[in-house]
Amino acid sequence: MPLSLLLLVLAVLSAFAYRFGTGRARAIAPGRQQATLHSRPTYHGFYVALWCGLPALLVAVAWVAMQPILVKGLVLAGLPDSYSALPEARLNLIWNDIRNLALGDVVRAAPAPEIQAAAETFRRLYTIGQAALAVLCLVLAPLGARYAYGRVSRDLRARNRVETVITVFLVASSLVAIFTTIGIVLSLLFESLRFFGKVPPLDFLFGLHWSPQTALRADQVGSSGSFGAVPLFTGTLLISLISMCVAVPVGLMSAIYMSEYAHRKFRAVAKPLLEILAGIPTVVYGFFAALTVAPFIRRLGESMGISVASESALAAGLVMGVMIIPFVSSISDDVINAVPQAMRDGAYALGATKSETIRNVIVPAALPGIVGGVLLAVSRAIGETMIVVMAAGLAANLSFNPLEAVTTVTVQIVTLLTGDQEFDSAKTLAAFALGLVLFCVTLGLNIFALHVVRKYREQYE
Structure with a gap:
């Protein structure tokens, strides 16, 4: 059976x-x-x-x-x-x-x-x-x-027995989540230590050239590889920054409008339509970026006499920013609506206008939740792969020019682990080192967000 x-x-x-x-x-x-x-x-x-x-x-x-x-x-x-x-x-x-x-x-x-x-x-x-x-x-x-x-x-005592079973199940679920996290961290750490036994950490973290092609066996002829990850970090930062420049202002302003200005009927239609963006598969965004946005940017640059690569960080960042708008907008809208109405009434009683109330009362009070939404958006941008592959390319160029082709850490992780690989080679182990760096960056973002939340909670609670 x-x-x-x-x-x-x-x-x-x-x-x-x-x-x-x-x-x-x-x-x-x-x-x-x-x-x-x-x-x-x-x-x-x-x-x-x-x-x-x-x-x-x-x-x-x-x-x-x-x-x-x-x-x-x-x-x-x-x-x-x-x-x-x-x-x-x-x-x-x-x-x-x-x-x-x-x-x-x-x-x-x-x-x-x-x-x-x-x-x-x-x-x-x-x-x-x-x-x-x-x-x-x-x-x-x-x-x-x-x-x-x-x-x-x-x-x-049937109720006691049933609730005991439920409690055990909840505790087991919590332990599964905890041990899974510990297992992920340990697997990344141990494999990264094996990689750093082959490649010095300083060369990996501060090297300026990324070319991980190595010979898998002793009888093969191949490059010894270059594992400077700065071009990957730069590409990830550049694309994430472009996407945040699109997602944060648009998402936050749309949340403020729908929460404070929009009519109830308009909000009932606009918010679900906005959140549909979050349900579109990333490969569709990748096609849109590769077939529509990237050629448009290239033609626009040529008309202005500017050289634009066929695959650019700007195209990937713009489309990724559109994809991330619902993460910022939806969370910010919920947080702004959760601000007590008494705070608005108090500001109006003191003579503040609607815009002054939003700027000086509502947004500061909702800032911890907004920071959480922005953090989620940043994590989503850092972890995105498909859009970057299709719109920004695989070239590990060390450049801050958004009109050139770059790549990101997640794209290289996928590339390194695609196909038949030996997990004793530095090329394959480099994927775990990159994953460990991403984990540390995400942990740092979480710590920073908790610091902001604690600071403003002390001020407004």
Whole structure:
């Protein structure tokens, strides 16, 4: 049975268990006697439903986590002895061929007979495992429901049990988020340290030339590579600055207009239309930048006698700024609307005009939220890739001229990790070093935003 179908069956069984648990509680204490129950009938229903679905779900999660490891070990153990002497990288390629052949995907070449036999073994073990999992879960679910159904009584603390499960789930979710963040940081840090063991940190952070082409193996002829990341940082800063010059004024002014000046009917239509910009795929913006904005800027420059590259930072920055407008506008609009009306009335009572009230009262009071919106926009600009690839190019030029082609850190990360790569080469490890720099920059932006928020909260609260 497919896992999705099994989960659907467990959900249906849990729904029936909820109905039976609720009915059992109401049968024990009908009508006004429900006041004698420790917990409401709905909590008894949730209690039975949790016992029905949760044990089977935990077994399914454990099996999904362990199945690939067990199946891989059994399949590789069945290969001839000559395969055991192969290096781990080669065994991983063979395992991919076995798995693709068993699942009907494309393989690299015509498989050997032992590979075909291993694929049959994989398919058989996978089928047996899925069937065993389905049988085990479909046995555990009714048993759990029957156990919980028999415990339903007036004195059962069903609410406490259900809320304990919910609390454990919330704590587990928080821990998953925390450990995921720690894992990301550690993976970036360890791989970056390997890179800095090959390339000095000062050469990476302050070098003025970026050419990461290196020989992957000792028998290949290739460049030793140059890993000066200043051109990437400059390109990222230039494009982000251009996009912010477009997004922040337009987004903030549109938020002020819709919050303070616009009619209610106009606001009901304009705000959803503005937020549609956030739902357009970035590749569409990239096409628009490459096919419309970049040629327009180039023709405009030629008419003025200015040389403009076919792919320029200005084209990418302008289109990225349009894409980011909803992030600034929507958050700023919500924050401005959250400013207490008493502050507006107090300013008007002192004789301030509407524009003076907005400039001297509303915007300063909403500044922490506006800073948060701008920070989100900056993070979005720094992390954008598709628009830069299509409109600004891949050339790592050290230039502050917005009319020239530049590239960004995220584009180079994608380029370095595209295709078959060896994770022992400085070229591939450079992607992790660039990711670590982006992480540090984002962390610095967050710290700065928190400082601004604390400062103005002390002033206005």
